[in-house]
Amino acid sequence: MAKPGKRRKFSAAEKLRIVREAAACTQRGDIDALLRREGVYSSLLAAWRKQLALHGSEALAEREPGHKPKQDAKDRRMPSSRSARRASRRSSRSLRSSSTSKKSLCHSGRQSHKRRRALTDVIEELDNPHVPIAQACAALGVSRATLYRQTRPAPAPAPPRPAPSPRRLSDPERKAVLDVLHSDEFVDQPPPEVYATLLSRGVYLASIRTMYRLLAASGESGERRAQRGPINLPERAWPRAQFAQKWAKI
Template structure:
């Protein structure tokens, strides 16, 4: 399978990642040769489940096979299946190049070894060790000087041909000792450290200058002016006391900075905290764009999803984003689901259609509580965002739609599949329709019977415990409070 990361060929035949970084993330791509190979293997597979095994192994969908087969039949892959780039390097040439480099390296190492042996002589190392051993006796200091002189002469000769590390290792001297004794410049003087709080910066204002600056800032002339205004006014008069930043710093040290203008203070937005323990308790809705036939042309998909069951209770594809269309969608969805007054809460983000007066009045007339995400908080509406990703990451999702009718036909097929056939991981791998219409318990009991039969037939395949179906749907939260995360779930709330 073709790698997602492009590679280039080195001269020695190896492969390494291409250092180029794309400004935009690239999606997975397949070469023509890979497509032809997979098509041939897929069409040759005849056993039960063989074709499905190929698709799962290669991480492909059946839609890929259909698309590639059409391209192959049209002859689009024939001209692209030839390999590109330089011809492969012969293994024999690569091995000869490696042996030649190894030979040159060994010759250099041999020349160094011969030179070291020549300098060492037959007993230079032994002589140095013996002299240093006698030098431990404080009564024989001349032997220590003689040993150091011999070692220094040997090092002076060796460092001309080999590295300092190799020379020190050959003559038994520590490398740090050699560098310390051959320092090229005297060690810098290190003054005694001064605590940071007691350290005075050379560019800091003196006490008299700070007092003068505070007096000017507190004067009747500049008491209502900002430091920038004070600095500019004095500069035009030929006076410079300090920079505007220094003025701000001096005032901050005295606690005299802050906003003094008549500026509105916006209250903090409350984080929405909603819980759905049964269908038609909390809905979430949003609008996403579908690419049209031309650049910068879009169709708009309105979707309302039940937070507890993940069931799509209403959707609409239109050529514009409008609060009037949103009003029609909400009204029709409430009528189809037989929503009673004071039963439902509808959550949305802060787009213009969601916060419009038209929608607000409609929700008030229907006795529906409305909830909105906080400004600039993208994860306050997670269920709608996750649903749109499921929709747009389908393998058959078109890159664009030619007409509004094409978009509606595709969405009609998708939502029928999503509600009735899609096993959702967030609701125990049940379909949204099963949970929304109260059939979850029956399906879970049927699954349990199948698993019990499998366990009775082969108990050795289940090591830890008998298998059980996934847990039933739990209450779904939007921004679950911290104190609720450890609380047990109310059985009455999940009975439906």
Template sequence: MASSTQEDGEVSPSRGGPRSDRPKRRTFTAAYKKRILNEYDGLTESGERGALLRREGLYHSHIQKWRETQEQGAHDGLEGKPAGRPAATETDTDNERLRRENERLAAELARTKAALEVGGKSTRALGTDLRERGFRQETQQIVDEAFTSLAPLTSVKVACDLLGLSRATVYRRRHPPQSTAESPPRAPAVHPATLDDTERERLLELLNSDRFVDKSAAQVWATLLDEGVYLASVSTMYRLLRARHQTAERRAQATHPARKKPELLATRPNEIWSWDITKLTGPVRGVYFDLYVILDIFSRKAVHFEVHPTENGELAKAFIEHAVAANGGVAPIAVHADRGTSMTSQPVAALLAYLNIDQSHSRPHVSNDNPYSEAHFKTLKYCPAFPGRFGSLQDARVFCDVFFRYYNNEHRHSGIALHTPASVHDGTAHEIQARRAQVLDAAYAAHPERFHRRPAPPALPTKAWINQPPAIIETEEALPTNQAA
């Protein structure tokens, strides 16, 4: 074993080990303590004892404690021990090393589990998104391959949780149910209350008779019951008619055609505008002001806004006229809105037709068909400066003027690579993007060790969709066979 003695008994011997080089407290051997006590007692001149303590790096309390131990006759107590701590044995040292190693491994395991859980959530979310976009078969193949690699390293349960698989499905695929040729398929059980064939035919004949052919099953049931006859319940009558495909709609009822999902694409500003109206709470209960806002969905710029005490088609028509004028007279290709009374009013329709602007409307009862306007209203009303109530119409107009000026010219929008809507709308965002790239390049050249890869500013979007259609994967079989090699 290595000894760490510097002078006569100043530091007690230490055992070698994996942590023998760690910092150590100062300890004293029994021989050193006896020597200092003898020397201290032999000094009689004033100041000599103080000089000894300073030279040796001791306090007067050390002398008192050592003398008490010596007077008690506990010679073993003079062995070097840190104050308040027993001397560690070799077993204690090994136990401490193992404890610390166990803590390190436990912490590493916890970090790994957390990383796997985060990765599992991302994988499940990505798989769900791809399935919804039409890539079900391709997604299933990738997930199955990942499960085959992951299950031996973890467990079936952990792998299923991370990849979003059902354990029942996994076990069923491993052990599919086996059908034996000896046992024929079991016939379905017959409920004791089931009508026999004769009763069913009699009931159907009665339902289709001239007397009841134009009546519903409930009407037939009630009529027979009033006559003291009970053949079957209303549900049984409908079940028999449904089995014979005799429950078609016979009423002269208008049916609404299926609404086509609006699918709009903007690749530059002034192609698609979206507008809507929201309520602003007035000074007292029941009083509201109507905020009209029209946005460019590509640049996210609020092209124009107005606040009015009410909502109607004439105000909406004038609002759109003012929006085109505020945009320098440039009109969009199409305007999208929901199916509110103002949006579908005749004045608005006539104006858009006159300006040669296509109309697009949300489907009934589908709130997310107008996402840009809805998201913008949330940005407005969740603004920290947004008041709970407006004292007057003029108060609402002043606040909205300040908000929209800030929103267009200062707000860095996350949907357009953290540029302002005004810079994207007028085209200066590309110059700003180039300057951002230069700043990041200079920072990378000055301190490349601070980056995992060369930094780059977020990319500007090239498309803005309302209801983007699902992507279609073209397989080799779907490609034309007459293409030149």
């Protein structure tokens, strides 16, 4: 069984030499050949370059295992270039959002509903032409959008209007169907017979249900038989004794 190899350690002089040789490489593929010859990964070379650029050649020395050495206050205050760029972008974004925001400096979303309602009532009752609404909202920390939304009643929802059916007959077509139903030939016939007669002649105007619908819209469809209302007969009052005798006989 082969023994595991020992981890190679680089001295500060070797690290500095490899970094300088990598900096002197100008042709394509020279750095790859250098890394293969020295047995070094590109990530390790990048770490050495960073240590040399930040702390000098003393940072390349191998430190003893244990806790990290304490940094000076100056080193702790000095952020890396990436973190500094990230912090600057975050601060510029926050300043840009605060300058372009339409809301007041005190965000009204952090207030309770009762307090926000009381503040809006105060602004509504304010009757001073020299104090604009925007200044009053900024002083009390109320968003103008919230004030306008609570003071203006919501519009009533419009009643839904059904979309017209694409198969609906046009006004001239509806009039043509009614003229046929009102003609002397079909004036006394129901729509099914009119439909069958026209269909036997090769004429199609509308369906049977459409004919009934057009007649109902014109007030011409209904029960043709004589109708009478319900008969209300007076209830006969039976004495209690006679009622009992009647049931006894049964």
